[in-house]
Amino acid sequence: MGTSFVINVPATSANIGPGFDVMGLSLSLYLTVSADVETEQGSDMAAVTTILPNRNITLMYEGENSGGLSLDPQANLITRTALYVLDCSGIKQFPHPTTVRVKNSIPLGRGLGSSGAAVVAGVLLANAVGSLRLTQQRMLDYCLMIEHHPDNVAAALVGGFVASYLIDVDRSGNIPASEADEAEVLQREREQKAAAADGSIKLPPDNIGHFLQLECSPKIKAIAIIPQFELATSKARAALPGSYTTRDVVFNLQRLAVLTTALGRETPDPWLIYRAMEDKVHQPYRMHLVPGLPEILATFNPDNTPGLLGICLSGAGPTILALAVSNFDEIASKIRAVFDRQPNGGIATEYKVLDIVGEGASCIESLR
Numbered sequence: 001m002g003t004s005f006v007i008n009v010p011a012t013s014a015n016i017g018p019g020f021d022v023m024g025l026s027l028s029l030y031l032t033v034s035a036d037v038e039t040e041q042g043s044d045m046a047a048v049t050t051i052l053p054n055r056n057i058t059l060m061y062e063g064e065n066s067g068g069l070s071l072d073p074q075a076n077l078i079t080r081t082a083l084y085v086l087d088c089s090g091i092k093q094f095p096h097p098t099t100v101r102v103k104n105s106i107p108l109g110r111g112l113g114s115s116g117a118a119v120v121a122g123v124l125l126a127n128a129v130g131s132l133r134l135t136q137q138r139m140l141d142y143c144l145m146i147e148h149h150p151d152n153v154a155a156a157l158v159g160g161f162v163a164s165y166l167i168d169v170d171r172s173g174n175i176p177a178s179e180a181d182e183a184e185v186l187q188r189e190r191e192q193k194a195a196a197a198d199g200s201i202k203l204p205p206d207n208i209g210h211f212l213q214l215e216c217s218p219k220i221k222a223i224a225i226i227p228q229f230e231l232a233t234s235k236a237r238a239a240l241p242g243s244y245t246t247r248d249v250v251f252n253l254q255r256l257a258v259l260t261t262a263l264g265r266e267t268p269d270p271w272l273i274y275r276a277m278e279d280k281v282h283q284p285y286r287m288h289l290v291p292g293l294p295e296i297l298a299t300f301n302p303d304n305t306p307g308l309l310g311i312c313l314s315g316a317g318p319t320i321l322a323l324a325v326s327n328f329d330e331i332a333s334k335i336r337a338v339f340d341r342q343p344n345g346g347i348a349t350e351y352k353v354l355d356i357v358g359e360g361a362s363c364i365e366s367l368r
């Protein structure tokens, strides 16, 4: 006898051109985390005195990069996030023996929000197994404590076409202004906790991320052209400059303001969207990390590629995101051909035609 939870979290495409660290789209490609909790056999949460080495978790994984991820619950991003959230509520391990099965269809390190989805899944997992009753807003706080840019996690948590910002918490207020990746952030939390005189962990400040779900025409699909190489988000962030010209910032602000409503029009205007998806803040500095990207951005447009609305780097890359209303396979073929033509035998790609899904992360509970 026990309880089962099935958590589904969508992939996301962040930035959508000019909305660096602001915009995200949730996509019909999922990370699924199933947790079977043995409530009958396990000891009562209050009675747990010994911290088990595996924190009461058996972890299994299948799907993308199945050989490459740690199954150590204290190293794996999903369970490590869950343990951090439980710890913030004074719970040192999973309250009951729990088998966690991960099925992941989101390619890792490709700019489709795999790490954001893992963080969101970890927060939902802790909420479920620890009966924490966290609100969606509080879950977002936890996600942002670990992934410092809100675009992926907000879209993965709430679904749809999402704009978000992070409150500028002061330096003593827990959200460090750093480019550390999720694993480094969790490690730092662990070290700060170990160093704290009372062994306490810092809680995320309240209400640190705000979001708005925007209209997106149901006619629009997302074509993801996914190169077969990984690009760590931290590496792609390290390529960005520390400051920008006023001209480039204004260029992006103008486009971003138009993009927020252009995608919601019932009949999307291809050239309006195409121009509104141009960017001068992150893509120009990431060109060298994605061979083929300069040609792809310079070549395809709504006139020479019917059905295309706009094209950009998905998240930090290397995936290319093309928004379109028709001719999805043809558009994908043209973009893939650019990767095929790259020096030294080309770059292998796969592609997926995805829906923009209105529903974000979910957790379904059942009794066994």
Ligand SMILES: Nc1ncnc2c1ncn2[C@@H]1O[C@H](COP(=O)(O)OP(=O)(O)O)[C@@H](O)[C@H]1O
Pocket (backbone or CB within 6 Å): 031, 069, 076, 077, 078, 102, 104, 107, 108, 109, 110, 111, 112, 113, 114, 115, 116, 118, 231, 232, 233, 234, 315, 316
């Ligand atoms: N399902 C998962 N389970 C555990 N760790 C994951 C999972 N998905 C992603 N990660 C972690 O996140 C890293 C990729 O993050 P990142 O470089 O930000 O790329 P992405 O653009 O896919 O989010 C992986 O190398 C892995 O450490």
Ligand SMILES: N[C@@H](CCOP(=O)(O)O)C(=O)O
Pocket (backbone or CB within 6 Å): 012, 013, 014, 015, 020, 021, 022, 110, 111, 112, 113, 114, 115, 116, 149, 151, 152, 233, 236, 237, 282, 314, 315, 316, 317
């Ligand atoms: N705004 C971030 C988005 C990273 O997305 P990911 O899917 O590549 O993790 C950035 O551009 O760095």
